[in-house]
Amino acid sequence: MGTTQLETVPEPKYWHLRTVLSEALDSEFSVGEILPNERDLAARFGVARATLRQALEQLELEGRLQRRRGVGTTVAPPRMGVSVGTTQHAWPGGPHDAWQTLDCAPEVPPAAVAETLVTGRDEPVHVVRRSRVSHGQPVAAELLYIPADSVPDLSGIDAPAGTARARAVLRELQRLELERQENAVELGSARADDARELDRLPGAPVLVVTTRFIARGRTAALSVATYRADTCRLTFGDSGGVEIHHGPERRAS
Amino acid sequence: MGTTQLETVPEPKYWHLRTVLSEALDSEFSVGEILPNERDLAARFGVARATLRQALEQLELEGRLQRRRGVGTTVAPPRMGVSVGTTQHAWPGGPHDAWQTLDCAPEVPPAAVAETLVTGRDEPVHVVRRSRVSHGQPVAAELLYIPADSVPDLSGIDAPAGTARARAVLRELQRLELERQENAVELGSARADDARELDRLPGAPVLVVTTRFIARGRTAALSVATYRADTCRLTFGDSGGVEIHHGPERRAS
DNA sequence: AAGTGGTCTAGACCACTTA
DNA sequence: AAGTGGTCTAGACCACTTC
Numbered sequence: 001m002g003t004t005q006l007e008t009v010p011e012p013k014y015w016h017l018r019t020v021l022s023e024a025l026d027s028e029f030s031v032g033e034i035l036p037n038e039r040d041l042a043a044r045f046g047v048a049r050a051t052l053r054q055a056l057e058q059l060e061l062e063g064r065l066q067r068r069r070g071v072g073t074t075v076a077p078p079r080m081g082v083s084v085g086t087t088q089h090a091w092p093g094g095p096h097d098a099w100q101t102l103d104c105a106p107e108v109p110p111a112a113v114a115e116t117l118v119t120g121r122d123e124p125v126h127v128v129r130r131s132r133v134s135h136g137q138p139v140a141a142e143l144l145y146i147p148a149d150s151v152p153d154l155s156g157i158d159a160p161a162g163t164a165r166a167r168a169v170l171r172e173l174q175r176l177e178l179e180r181q182e183n184a185v186e187l188g189s190a191r192a193d194d195a196r197e198l199d200r201l202p203g204a205p206v207l208v209v210t211t212r213f214i215a216r217g218r219t220a221a222l223s224v225a226t227y228r229a230d231t232c233r234l235t236f237g238d239s240g241g242v243e244i245h246h247g248p249e250r251r252a253s
Numbered sequence: 254m255g256t257t258q259l260e261t262v263p264e265p266k267y268w269h270l271r272t273v274l275s276e277a278l279d280s281e282f283s284v285g286e287i288l289p290n291e292r293d294l295a296a297r298f299g300v301a302r303a304t305l306r307q308a309l310e311q312l313e314l315e316g317r318l319q320r321r322r323g324v325g326t327t328v329a330p331p332r333m334g335v336s337v338g339t340t341q342h343a344w345p346g347g348p349h350d351a352w353q354t355l356d357c358a359p360e361v362p363p364a365a366v367a368e369t370l371v372t373g374r375d376e377p378v379h380v381v382r383r384s385r386v387s388h389g390q391p392v393a394a395e396l397l398y399i400p401a402d403s404v405p406d407l408s409g410i411d412a413p414a415g416t417a418r419a420r421a422v423l424r425e426l427q428r429l430e431l432e433r434q435e436n437a438v439e440l441g442s443a444r445a446d447d448a449r450e451l452d453r454l455p456g457a458p459v460l461v462v463t464t465r466f467i468a469r470g471r472t473a474a475l476s477v478a479t480y481r482a483d484t485c486r487l488t489f490g491d492s493g494g495v496e497i498h499h500g501p502e503r504r505a506s
Numbered sequence: 507a508a509g510t511g512g513t514c515t516a517g518a519c520c521a522c523t524t525a
Numbered sequence: 526a527a528g529t530g531g532t533c534t535a536g537a538c539c540a541c542t543t544c
Binding site: 010037038039053056067068069070071072073201 | 509510511512520521
């Protein structure tokens with residue numbers, strides 16, 4: 001009984017550290033500023049480096065910090081608003097499209113994708129790669145799976161692959177009448193190739209946006225877009241790019 | 254020159270482990286099955302426990318595994334589709350609402366919220382807490398911030414707080430004409446209170462859905478909903494709850 | 507070459523669940 | 526009490542960037 005009810009739930013050190021650091025970021029650091037290195041910070045707080053890193057990982061996940069190997073840890077700017085699925089009822093590659101078409105190649109899609117498209121297993125589809133850049137940095141990488149019978153008339157195109165073919169495929173796609181599209185967002189981790197394109201390490205957290213484009217009662221195309229979770233806030237619905245960020249204003253120390 | 258181009262980019266152990274385990278999950282485990290404990294698994298793969306845990310963390314982030322302290326690690330079912338922002342142009346608490354109203358209390362909102370609502374700092378607003386359950390488990394916790402002047406006529410209500418008041422506030426809100434709503438999704442980590450409600454540990458990854466309800470040209474209400482990122486796939490737009498999951502079918506060994 | 511973050515180890519102890 | 530995942534330590538080495 002003599003024990004007053006302090007610390008009923010002892011908070012993990014890394015969680016407490018996260019809070020302390022978060023407040024320090026709000027009050028004593030400005031965007032872009034470099035933090036002391038991990039070894040110094042760990043020593044300053046009297047914890048092992050691994051524990052400090054756990055706290056930094058949390059803050060990076062929340063988009064507060066940016067860490068670059070060989071460089072250092074900097075205070076991240078507020079996440080940028082990236083609009084997704086606002087252009088309802090529009091095919092990819094249309095007039096107001098935020099994406100840059102890279103290339104195209106025939107490929108056998110993963111089983112889950114083949115299941116959604118009605119194609120049989122081991123049947124190759126057109127795979128168009130696109131990337132999305134915002135405010136000068138890459139924010140998303142996309143794979144567009146398009147079954148052969150969604151774009152039946154590719155006769156005029158010689159190239160079996162490459163940017164030219166990609167554009168041709170998208171142009172053909174426009175000719176179908178789009179009934180509707182279905183969107184979903186979930187958390188994932190960047191595969192090696194996506195990571196490279198997004199300038200991140202493999203396993204970095206990403207928001208995966210899956211879009212089914214439906215025409216003639218069937219899935220005419222399937223888009224799987226991987227967005228950097230650390231730098232992006234996805235906006236959808238009627239929205240534009242409204243700024244809602246957490247925490248008070250950052251000011252210089 | 255004698256060196257053949259093997260291992261140009263030496264893959265981290267934990268990443269390789271993740272791949273191996275992921276394939277094992279596809280081929281040798283069925284949903285709900287319990288994996289060997291971490292110490293055994295680490296020994297089996299000849300790595301330190303910390304390294305194995307890094308791989309497990311990845312798989313948990315991807316929604317493939319579920320870990321519970323004191324219990325063990327099990328194979329997670331495919332993520333459930335949870336529809337978000339489909340009921341466009343509808344106030345919270347309307348007829349086809351998936352949320353359960355918990356309670357309501359006056360509170361001074363965080364600075365970022367106060368900024369979005371036009372209220373001054375230190376001015377309390379109604380804060381309605383709601384929770385969302387799907388397939389028998391909690392999937393989201395919500396805080397609804399409603400400025401006093403969005404619900405001017407609360408005269409008939411005695412209770413200063415509690416469920417009754419929460420319902421009254423939502424009922425009053427219906428009387429405004431909703432112009433539109435703006436949605437955004439971003440990655441976050443669960444605060445202590447959200448974590449408790451979602452049956453997770455603090456810091457667990459969550460998808461934060463922010464919705465601005467706009468009426469009379471102003472933000473009449475602001476919803477901040479935290480969804481479990483491990484178990485949920487958010488669907489929006491025209492979508493229903495279509496099932497697209499990664500990897501082949503899971504079957505029993 | 508120096509300095510940074512990223513990976514990895516081998517151990518210890520703690521919090522929680524179950525029996 | 527036994528077994529699980531969660532936290533934490535003190536150290537080592539590696540990959541990368543910058544000077």
